[in-house]
Amino acid sequence: MRGLPDLQLWLWILSLLPIISVLVLMMIFRWSGGKAGVVGWFLTLVVAYLWFGGNLHVLSAGMLKGLWATVWVLYIIWGAMTVYNVVDLVGGFKVISDTFTRLTRGNRVLQLLVMGWAFPGFVQGVCGYGVPVATAAPILVGLGYEPIFAAATALIGHSWAVTFGSLGSSYSILVRLTTLDPGRLAFFASIFLGIACVMCGYSIAHMYGGWRSMKEYSPIILTMSLTMAIVLFLVANFVTPYVASMVAGAAGLLVGGFVVPRLYKPKETALEAEIAASSELYSFHVAFAAYYILIVVVFTVYLISPLKQFLQNAWQIGFAFPETKTLLGFTNKAVSKYQPIPFFTAPGTLIFTAALLGYLYYRAKGLWPKKGGRLLVSRFIKQVMGATMTVVTMTMMGVVMMETGMTRYIAEGLAATGVLYPIFSPWIGVLGAFMTGSNTNSNVLFTGLQWDVAKLLMLSPYVILGLQTTGGAIGNMFCPMNVALGTGVTGQGGREGEVLRRTALYNTVQTFVVGIVAWFILYVFFPGIE
Numbered sequence: 001m002r003g004l005p006d007l008q009l010w011l012w013i014l015s016l017l018p019i020i021s022v023l024v025l026m027m028i029f030r031w032s033g034g035k036a037g038v039v040g041w042f043l044t045l046v047v048a049y050l051w052f053g054g055n056l057h058v059l060s061a062g063m064l065k066g067l068w069a070t071v072w073v074l075y076i077i078w079g080a081m082t083v084y085n086v087v088d089l090v091g092g093f094k095v096i097s098d099t100f101t102r103l104t105r106g107n108r109v110l111q112l113l114v115m116g117w118a119f120p121g122f123v124q125g126v127c128g129y130g131v132p133v134a135t136a137a138p139i140l141v142g143l144g145y146e147p148i149f150a151a152a153t154a155l156i157g158h159s160w161a162v163t164f165g166s167l168g169s170s171y172s173i174l175v176r177l178t179t180l181d182p183g184r185l186a187f188f189a190s191i192f193l194g195i196a197c198v199m200c201g202y203s204i205a206h207m208y209g210g211w212r213s214m215k216e217y218s219p220i221i222l223t224m225s226l227t228m229a230i231v232l233f234l235v236a237n238f239v240t241p242y243v244a245s246m247v248a249g250a251a252g253l254l255v256g257g258f259v260v261p262r263l264y265k266p267k268e269t270a271l272e273a274e275i276a277a278s279s280e281l282y283s284f285h286v287a288f289a290a291y292y293i294l295i296v297v298v299f300t301v302y303l304i305s306p307l308k309q310f311l312q313n314a315w316q317i318g319f320a321f322p323e324t325k326t327l328l329g330f331t332n333k334a335v336s337k338y339q340p341i342p343f344f345t346a347p348g349t350l351i352f353t354a355a356l357l358g359y360l361y362y363r364a365k366g367l368w369p370k371k372g373g374r375l376l377v378s379r380f381i382k383q384v385m386g387a388t389m390t391v392v393t394m395t396m397m398g399v400v401m402m403e404t405g406m407t408r409y410i411a412e413g414l415a416a417t418g419v420l421y422p423i424f425s426p427w428i429g430v431l432g433a434f435m436t437g438s439n440t441n442s443n444v445l446f447t448g449l450q451w452d453v454a455k456l457l458m459l460s461p462y463v464i465l466g467l468q469t470t471g472g473a474i475g476n477m478f479c480p481m482n483v484a485l486g487t488g489v490t491g492q493g494g495r496e497g498e499v500l501r502r503t504a505l506y507n508t509v510q511t512f513v514v515g516i517v518a519w520f521i522l523y524v525f526f527p528g529i530e
Helices: 009-015 017-027 033-051 056-089 092-103 108-126 131-142 147-159 169-176 182-216 218-238 241-263 270-277 289-303 305-314 347-364 372-403 406-436 439-456 461-477 480-489 496-525
Strands: 316-321 335-342
Touching: 009 017, 009 033, 009 406, 017 033, 017 372, 017 496, 033 056, 033 372, 033 406, 033 480, 033 496, 056 092, 056 131, 056 289, 056 316, 056 335, 056 347, 056 372, 056 480, 092 108, 092 131, 108 131, 108 147, 108 182, 108 218, 108 241, 108 289, 131 147, 131 289, 131 347, 131 480, 147 182, 147 461, 147 480, 147 496, 169 182, 169 241, 169 439, 169 461, 182 218, 182 241, 182 461, 182 496, 218 241, 289 305, 289 347, 305 335, 372 406, 372 480, 406 439, 406 461, 406 496, 439 461, 461 496, 480 496
Parallel strands: none
Antiparallel strands: 316 335
């Protein structure tokens, strides 16, 4: 392990200390993400300095890179908060809620599955980068769901679509960093992600009402999940992986919104009848206009390749960083622009654009309230503080761990599990997502490691890399940066630990299930598969 200490159990556990401390403080002691992040950040500096050769140059560069990396996430959070408040100030969520109640005949679980699972999967297919959570979580709050529950639902609901989402950005890394057949990479990834998709539906139902809800709504969950999983597999393998999540999410929306309500009709209650008969201030389409605008803006920019390329290259903001090397020799190459932000195609820019256009639309309709601008700013300031602190401290912790080799050291410890490696392989993907908030970055960090270990253990690299990117996708529901995004857009900054407690179980179960399935594929059903 060039540039890293020799692998030792005590030091491997010590390198996990910042992560463990953050989880314990947030999930058990109910600290805010910002306060827990400060502790994790401090412990990272101590461990990196004393045992990983993190000199002042390396540590300061890591912290500055971390500060810059937060801008991307905060830009999305602030934009999503603005869109939500624009819609809320004109009373749009009352209309949206009444409409969905009629559409689903009052079936609250079906509402969750459509707007907290299929919808964010669809949005993830095109944009990603936190936009699905930033869009779906506030809508769920507007539909009357408790904010922490809404954030957790959106986090779980979008995770299955991450690898083939953002027009396949995470999957493309696997292709670019290996010489493996892209088709076979997509084959195994789509199998594992399809399993995760099914489990996401059951996870949301369980979080809502326990085992009873899982059993009661199993026909609905199976109808939607099998539709999305099968479409994901077919599109990824017979059309192109780059639009698989988008098409699968769209199929889920159609089945959940129009087919399922006709197949499984609950009895209409008096309350639902009253809502159905009530008159609206204005139509659903007017109320949902800001989100329509967001979808149109995102699709226009991301799906028209010449436009996207032109805007992406028009103005990229980034800072140069020199090469850094720890005292042990772990090296980070110099970069002319570290994680540059393409301003005109950044998700935050697109969300703020939708917020502005939505405001102009509602004002032209005569719906914008007096002193609405002042109310918007007042709400915004109150909402952003907790999420901002969490993102800043957690990101600095994660980047310093990567810059000093601590993250790589943890992954190589997991890689030493031998015959059990397929079970632990997706956890390396989860680790990457936890530290960076991104499946794409997780694949950048660990594709080479996973490929090397697969060759060393004579395991199919296609299966192992399928596990890597599936773990990175599942990990999106549990990483602090995405959790802070969820609490931020629902106005619950500082309550990140509550969201982590809700998603931890489902993250763990899904990761172990896909790992165990892979172990049986490699050692029982198809031993020797290449």
